[in-house]
Amino acid sequence: MTQPEFTRRRLLVAAAGVVASGGVVGILARGGDGDAVRLPPLARGLPEAQVAWNQTLARDRFGNRRAPKHHRLLSFDLAGDPGVDKARRLEAALRGIERDLPYGPAGVLTAVGWGPSWFDRLGIESPVPEPVPLADTELPQLEDPAAVIHLASDEVSRLDVAQRRLESAPGLELVGLRNGSIGRGLARRLARRLELPPGVEPPADSPMLMGFESGRRETQARESDILVRSGPWTGSTTMHVSEIALTLTSWYRSLNDQDRIGRMFGPGVTRTDVDRPGPGLTPPSQAPAESARRHGFIGHAQAAAQARRNGRPIILRRDFDGEVDGQAVTHFVSYQESIADFVATQAAMNADTAVGINGVDQVINNGINEWLSVRSRANFLVPPRSRRSFPGLAGWDQL
């Protein structure tokens, strides 16, 4: 096999220096097939970590970031055999998007992830495991597309532009699409589209369908916390994507506001606590088993907080709500250093230590589990930006 004149990694390292000095015209990448194809330069100032979105997001005085309003997950399988030319074209499409649309919610944010089936295809060990069910009561479809691309923007039209560019890159075939939104008032708009029964809808200003906001600073892992620190995939992060159906009729009909607060956060939390501005509501520190004993229920945030390390969450949630076949869903996108971190957080949410106590089981009276049904799960590796297209492909991305 002919050795390419430059490996892609060496080119990019050189390019980074040149870009910083502001004098790049174009980069030639010579693939194994001998053809030279012009790869546009990487836009300036982009962070190496694909998940580094926070710097572009508006923040309030507590450091809470406002998530982009509209999100789309595109899943792809391989179209034919992978090759350097296809990798180059995908990378060119991504760079074109970054050149033409600003990096941030006014333009578009992207994160490209690759699943176990991609690494199997290469014949190399997958850095992320295949998905498995994570609770005894769930029946998820276990999905394994070759790649997923998470797009986010404050404008749906930007997502459309990005999607068209990505679909035109050969080598990947679009096989799945999930849309959704998160933001003040958007949940009510989505609820109206879902034609939910009377009395079953989130408050007018709620960003999410269950009526609470999500993602305040202290409830999220930091972007720097979730990067792989060593090994061949240093600088990557992992991504877990699940689709979760929401039983909103029961959530709004059988509970009052105080009940919902208790289930979302924990016993003793009040509406005043929830509405108080700040970097995040600290969940009750009482152990879930003790709350079960005393109150007959536990809170979701209370349970999930059991997975914190040094007081910090270990996953970064970029979830959003949507609709699938007329049903309300949350597309739960989570970024973390290792899929094991996600599994640990889900295990905390299962709250096994409280199950069997005073009427709490795996689902009933157990946080918000009673109103969630996991429809699918998938795992991906999100490489650094310089390796985001066909990572590990021989002749293109050296491990």
Add this chain to the structure above:
Amino acid sequence: MRVPLRMHRSRARIEPVGENRLTTSKFRTKLCLAVSLIAFTAFVAGCGKASETAPTTSSEHEMPMADGSMGMTSLFDETIGDVSIGMSAMDPERFFVSVGAEQREHKPAPDDDIHLMATLSDSESGIRLPDAAVTVRVTGPDGKVAYDGPLYPMIGRGMGMHYGENVSLGRAGRYTAEFVATPPRIGRHADSEGAWSQTIRFQAGFDWDGASVGSES
């Protein structure tokens, strides 16, 4: 644009049961018999005595309720290992869920069609099994999910111990139920040590005729 395509290459979590024992959705009622000569299913409703006998398939006689109370329809029966599962439906029902020392009311919604009920029983003795976590996903003839969530543990004087919830099915046709039940946590005598220890997962079909189940009341 909205094309909610599913992600590709999914592996279904559970396999359908070899032969779905479909029942017709004809309205059936059972007379509650004090005599135990006839082994009737766990789906007897409307009488003061809970049945504790072995479950059977749904092929029995139909009789009106002597006291005129609501009847029910058997949807399917299944036995997996040492657990027998029966699914049935009756009119939407107001019920209460235990939360610690309190009971929280669940009222049926105007668009609820049925009170969906599952019984878990020991396949050998027919005794009811409490303290399991039961969830079900019901998909309708149009492929849309009609219900996806827990069945709550409860008892009723006519029905005995079961797991239930009010559900809006809507249109008539063939439905699929994907069912999960965790092992019951209830204490037991030594003769049942280690029994009912597997989480049960299966899927079965049933027909729904689109009409409410019970007699007018």
